Amino acid sequence: MLSIWGRRTSSNVQALMWCVGELGLPHERHDAGHRYGGTDTPAFRAMNPNGTIPVLRDGDGEPLWETSAILRYLAGRYGPDAFWPAESAARARVDKWAEWAKLNVAMNFTAPIFWRVVRTAPADQDPVALSRALATLGRFLDIAEARLCGSAFLASDALTLADIQFGHVLFRYFDVAIPREDRPALRRYYDGLLERPAFREHIVVSYEELRPDGQQERP
Structure with a gap:
């Protein structure tokens, strides 16, 4: 049995929980962090x-x-070969895209864009900085767009650990109030992720509790 500590509105916890869900692993999760303390x-x-x-x-x-270390542990111990290959070159291909997604997509979205739009009061959001951050992220999403034009998933034709690191930010990317360029392959990829039960359960999660006090949207 896996025991996991972390709130379900944490993007890092979401990546972990999506992986756990895809691999069908028994688990229990304990809320921790942010308002849960x-x-x-x-x-x-x-x-x-x-x-x-x-x-x-x-x-x-x-x-x-450390989320990446946990994900690699789970993939190595419990993942099928298509998810985390045993052969070193094939595994490195997956790992290459997983690291790329973490360093260039997740990190360029979560703090500079998501936190600024959702977790910062409107008066403090700095639209100039947001515009620069969107341009930076856009360059990496263009790489993903080109890759996904010829591949069903990021590293291969099957879901791998790379998709966990990349795809877990896409619900928030497509949901928050920001301008987005038309990237049809990325949208097709995201729509496919939405059909996966584990993605819907662990990634399509309300982030209203992360808004500054007094800024929560009303239904």
Whole structure:
């Protein structure tokens, strides 16, 4: 049984939970971080001295932290060969795109765009900085668009760990109030992800609780 610490509105936790869902692994998740707290307790810091989420413990094993390390652990221990190949060159091809997605897409979207649009009060959002961030992200999404024009998924014709690292930001990217260029292959790819039950369960999650106090949208 996997034990996971982290709130479901954390994008890093969402990536982990989507992976767990795709692999069909038994688990229990404990809310931690942001308004749920719990990351400054001695018990949590004994698992992760950084006080960050997610944290995973597989049975009685050593607690693991850092999302990419956790994802590779799960893929290596539980993933089928199509998801995380045993052959080194094929695995490196998946890992290459996974790292690319984390460093160039997720990191260029989450803090400079999502946090600025959703987690920052409107008066403090800095539209000039947002415009620059969108341009930076757009250059990497153009790479994804070109790649997806000839491939069903990011690294191969099957879902891999690279898609977990890339695809988990796309619900928020397509949902938040930002201008988006037309990228039909990316949209087709995202629409396909929406058909996956684990993606809908763990990624298509309301982020209203992340808005500044008093800024939550009303139904």
